[in-house]
Amino acid sequence: MAPPPGRDGRTRIHVVSDVHGNARDLARAGDGADALVCLGDLILFLDYADHSRGILPDLFGVENAHRLVELRTARRFAEARELGARLWAGVEGDRAAVIEGAVRAQYAELFAAFPTPTYATYGNVDMPPLWPEFAREGTTVLDGQRVEIGGRVFGFVGGGLRTPMRTPYEIGDEEYAAKIEAVGEVDVLCTHIPPDVPELVYDTVARRFERGSRALLDAIRRTRPRYALFGHVHQPLVRRMRIGATECVNVGHFARTGRPWVLEW
Numbered sequence: 001m002a003p004p005p006g007r008d009g010r011t012r013i014h015v016v017s018d019v020h021g022n023a024r025d026l027a028r029a030g031d032g033a034d035a036l037v038c039l040g041d042l043i044l045f046l047d048y049a050d051h052s053r054g055i056l057p058d059l060f061g062v063e064n065a066h067r068l069v070e071l072r073t074a075r076r077f078a079e080a081r082e083l084g085a086r087l088w089a090g091v092e093g094d095r096a097a098v099i100e101g102a103v104r105a106q107y108a109e110l111f112a113a114f115p116t117p118t119y120a121t122y123g124n125v126d127m128p129p130l131w132p133e134f135a136r137e138g139t140t141v142l143d144g145q146r147v148e149i150g151g152r153v154f155g156f157v158g159g160g161l162r163t164p165m166r167t168p169y170e171i172g173d174e175e176y177a178a179k180i181e182a183v184g185e186v187d188v189l190c191t192h193i194p195p196d197v198p199e200l201v202y203d204t205v206a207r208r209f210e211r212g213s214r215a216l217l218d219a220i221r222r223t224r225p226r227y228a229l230f231g232h233v234h235q236p237l238v239r240r241m242r243i244g245a246t247e248c249v250n251v252g253h254f255a256r257t258g259r260p261w262v263l264e265w
Contacts (some may be wrong), residue, residue: 017041017252025258031142036114036115036117039121041126060087089131104140123169125168125201128169153185173214173215188229190229192247228248
């Protein structure tokens, strides 16, 4: 059930994205808000700023994690996959089972940190099949769906589009477009990835264009939501811009800032 407006008659929503293991700040992200919205990427496989953090350095060591970052940043994806294959060859047990065990440990901590109510969708590094196991009462998971919060309609579309990085929840353009279509006209359109606009998809630190969605951009122009909120690009060239009547906002790299973006009406 959507929360009623606050005591002063206003509604305050806190929005986070790209949590990447920051359970400590996530536990406080809903303080003072009527609801928390999470736009995905809960899991931390590898911290590109601190190569000692994440599932991969825990398994393979900081030096190998550093080398993986170097190769990926240089867009030498084939070499990165070859290095990954060699590293995994030295790990005992089934690769999928090892990863799933590490992800489960992170999810247990992160979902426990969500306040009530939380409305969440998946990021491209998330593993959606595991979410029902951890999403407790008070956390609503939405993907290609709508919900009313404080009298406004929010639409949610999770995941990312396919890339050479091959992260866990990448889907095809047609499947992603179908989810955008299913959401329809809303007041606030919430996605993990941005619309396909150069200023919004370029990461100034990684020095590359991330994948944005053309279908999302077309929907923004066609349906004219008040806001389009997203994350995914950690250091965007532009964090906020208008597309027609819509305010498009990258809500920030929560893993680094620990601060939610605030929407109030």
